[in-house]
Amino acid sequence: MENQIYKNVALIGKYKSPNISKELSDLANLLQEHNCNVQIESQTAENIADAEKSQFKNCDISNIQQIAETADLAIVLGGDGTMLGTARHLVNFQVPLLGVNQGRLGFLTDLDKEKLPELMSDLLSGNFISENRLLLQGEICRNGAAIVKNLALNDIVIDKGSTGRLIEFELFIDGEFISEQHGDGLIVSTPTGSTAYSLSAGGPIMHPSLNGFALIPLCPHTLTHRPLVVADSAKIELQVSPINDVQLHFDGQMTFALHGGDRIKIQSFEKHITFLHPKTYSYFSTVRNKFHWAERITK
Helix, strand or coil: CCCCCCCEEEEEECCCCCCHHHHHHHHHHHHHHCCCEEEEEHHHHCCCCHHHHHHHCCCEEECHHHHHHHCCEEEEECCHHHHHHHHHHHHHHCCCEEEEECCCCCCCCCEEHHHHHHHHHHHHCCCCEEEEECCEEEEEEECCEEEEEEEECCEEEEECCCCCCCEEEEEEECCEEEEEEEECEEEEECCHHHHCHHHHCCCCCCCCCCCEEEEEEECCCCCCCCCEEEECCCCEEEEECCCCCEEEEECCCEEEEECCCCEEEEEECCCCEEEEECCCCCHHHHHHHHCCCCCCCCC
């Protein structure tokens, strides 16, 4: 293929999917027809049925670190959760991601697998939309030392865990005290995450091109605490009061227990993750279809 810019392509699938073998095989064959070197992510490969493993004899089995170091492109088959984890792992290596849904329309895995054959030449030659997405970096500081540091593509959430009581914390932005909050917690959301947990908590839908993030109180005891959107240069700090069973979540996939007096520092990560979309892609079309905005009221 002339002007092919993606030659080493990694396939990352939703774990424990009953149809992963056939979908991976079809996609691997399609890529190899376009003279690509294909890598199957190692945990994904574990879910390939033994009887079907011979179909992948020309593919390399690689762990996520090897993919990060050698792949030009990663294609993710699965749901948005699979995409979230992949983005956190690969953002430091600037490997672009293409999300292919498996039957359900997702916000991140938005490309229909049935359209891949007709779009493959455009994809591998770079004739796709390239879109950068903001990530958050969160750090838990205890007794003056950082004990946890992690990334989130959707959101970082502090909540009350399993207790039924309100929690208390102080909010600072760029070193300035903003408020003391009492409630179930707080969501700090990227534009990507604005259609996830943030949305269900009353947060705004933010276009992915925006350079900022939203702070959404969870069931605030003081009703004047409202969602707040800040620039991506803002540095957020949360000071936890001595309340038991407070937790911090990264993308809803990693959870850490907090102690009274812990300080959480949140800011935008220095690197962006790149998503690829076909030329026909429209963010508003995805939102419209997902939320059924186009449906007319019938009498």
